Amino acid sequence: MKKTRKKIIILGSTGSIGESTLDVIRLYQDKFEVAGLAAGKNINLLAQQIKEFKPQAAAVKAAGDSIRLLKKVSAAGTKILAGEEGEAEMVTSLKADLVVSAITGIAGLKPTLAALEAGKNVALANKESMVVAGQFLKKAASRTGARIIPVDSEHSAIFQCLQQARKKFLKRIYLTASGGPFFRLPLSDLADRSVEEALKHPRWAMGKKVTIDSATLMNKGLELIEAKWLFDLQPEQLQVLIHPQSIVHALVEFQDGSVLAQLSQADMRIPIQYALSYPERLESCLPPLNLAEINKLEFYQVDEEERYPLFFLARKALLAGQSYPVMLNAANELAVSAFLEGKIKFGEINQIVEYCYRQHQPSELNSLEDIFAIDQKTRIMAKQYLNQLVNMKGK
Numbered sequence: 511m512k513k514t515r516k517k518i519i520i521l522g523s524t525g526s527i528g529e530s531t532l533d534v535i536r537l538y539q540d541k542f543e544v545a546g547l548a549a550g551k552n553i554n555l556l557a558q559q560i561k562e563f564k565p566q567a568a569a570v571k572a573a574g575d576s577i578r579l580l581k582k583v584s585a586a587g588t589k590i591l592a593g594e595e596g597e598a599e600m601v602t603s604l605k606a607d608l609v610v611s612a613i614t615g616i617a618g619l620k621p622t623l624a625a626l627e628a629g630k631n632v633a634l635a636n637k638e639s640m641v642v643a644g645q646f647l648k649k650a651a652s653r654t655g656a657r658i659i660p661v662d663s664e665h666s667a668i669f670q671c672l673q674q675a676r677k678k679f680l681k682r683i684y685l686t687a688s689g690g691p692f693f694r695l696p697l698s699d700l701a702d703r704s705v706e707e708a709l710k711h712p713r714w715a716m717g718k719k720v721t722i723d724s725a726t727l728m729n730k731g732l733e734l735i736e737a738k739w740l741f742d743l744q745p746e747q748l749q750v751l752i753h754p755q756s757i758v759h760a761l762v763e764f765q766d767g768s769v770l771a772q773l774s775q776a777d778m779r780i781p782i783q784y785a786l787s788y789p790e791r792l793e794s795c796l797p798p799l800n801l802a803e804i805n806k807l808e809f810y811q812v813d814e815e816e817r818y819p820l821f822f823l824a825r826k827a828l829l830a831g832q833s834y835p836v837m838l839n840a841a842n843e844l845a846v847s848a849f850l851e852g853k854i855k856f857g858e859i860n861q862i863v864e865y866c867y868r869q870h871q872p873s874e875l876n877s878l879e880d881i882f883a884i885d886q887k888t889r890i891m892a893k894q895y896l897n898q899l900v901n902m903k904g905k
């Protein structure tokens with residue numbers, strides 16, 4: 511009898527996680543098939559993907575792009591959709607076993623939530639949606655019975671460690687961080703680092719936004735908040751260690767002093783493949799981990815206030831709860847874009863986020879509308895501060 515393949519929808523298929531997911535699917539075409547693809551603006555790459563994988567539907571951000579895309583792929587028979595409505599229609603109406611959520615930033619929130627509300631299992635890479643709306647995503651998943659499988663390597667590591675143990679004995683978890691490209695740089699040299707230098711991540715090849723977040727360690731702060739929601743943990747149970755080799759992805763400590771860790775090469779195809787094949791495991795296409803060759807594994811405390819002030823702010827937002835994580839994420843998204851566009855210096859990312867943090871008036875989050883209202887308000891505030899910084903440079 512012919513085995514049925516798992517049907518996969520990929521949100522953010524033209525990005526780093528999206529492409530790695532397609533690599534895994536290419537390797538296991540007997541196990542997985544692509545049901546739907548969604549991307550932002552890169553319609554040339556999306557057109558190639560449509561021609562290769564022939565999904566039932568594909569969505570792009572702008573309506574104008576959807577018309578140009580349709581012209582490129584008319585022979586494939588794929589239904590072309592546009593905008594947030596198009597993404598929502600795709601994740602809701604297509605038959606699929608798993609939705610890989612890999613759009614960057616809060617833009618990934620609505621389709622991720624729509625997938626969970628439609629009862630679809632989600633492989634979650636888009637940490638920002640969990641940071642800003644963890645309670646809403648968890649509620650939707652428990653209402654429909656959909657499963658959220660982490661893709662972030664650290665959260666996949668915790669998820670895997672917890673398969674072997676009972677959660678009630680868990681004491682705390684440690685997420686590891688490489689420390690980014692500036693871990694060993696003198697503090698006095700940090701503020702002026704260029705975009706090119708900040709994008710040279712020592713271990714991982716990733717999209718631009720998450721690579722800058724790794725250099726500031728905001729990424730690890732967002733991951734702490736993501737872990738709180740994914741694993742129902744208290745802030746004091748969430749710890750971070752700098753581990754420059756990026757081989758141990760997370761550690762889970764139990765009441766009796768035992769610590770379980772998950773180790774693998776720093777390649778996102780490993781946690782992506784696990785999320786796709788879960789609860790099964792498939793042969794890896796990568797060479798085996800050679801610990802004797804790696805030789806040593808180092809761990810350090812995080813210098814929160816001096817070297818990584820954005821991590822410090824993220825930890826404060828985790829403790830403060832309410833609307834703080836939404837504000838933090840919005841200010842950071844805007845500041846990182848401004849840095850990538852060359853408008854501000856590396857050190858000024860922190861200045862913008864810190865400014866928004868100081869000005870923020872916390873409120874409860876009762877709906878998705880509350881989240882988007884705080885997101886918008888923070889972006890306006892961050893933009894005003896950004897303009898002041900830019901104007902000062904012009905003088």
Ligand SMILES: NC(=O)c1ccc[n+]([C@@H]2O[C@H](COP(=O)([O-])OP(=O)(O)OC[C@H]3O[C@@H](n4cnc5c(N)ncnc54)[C@H](OP(=O)(O)O)[C@@H]3O)[C@@H](O)[C@H]2O)c1
Pocket residue numbers: 521522523524525526527528548549550551552553570571611612613614615617635636637638661662663714715716717718719720778
């Ligand atoms: N890369 C990693 O190794 C890694 C590891 C762990 C977690 N993550 C998380 O995974 C997510 C994706 O990261 P990435 O590195 O893959 O980012 P990326 O390379 O920048 O890709 C982002 C994807 O999102 C799409 N996109 C952006 N804005 C969109 C919008 N408004 N509507 C629809 N699509 C949109 C982009 O489309 P276009 O390019 O076509 O515009 C692209 O396909 C992030 O949340 C990141 O934190 C990434």
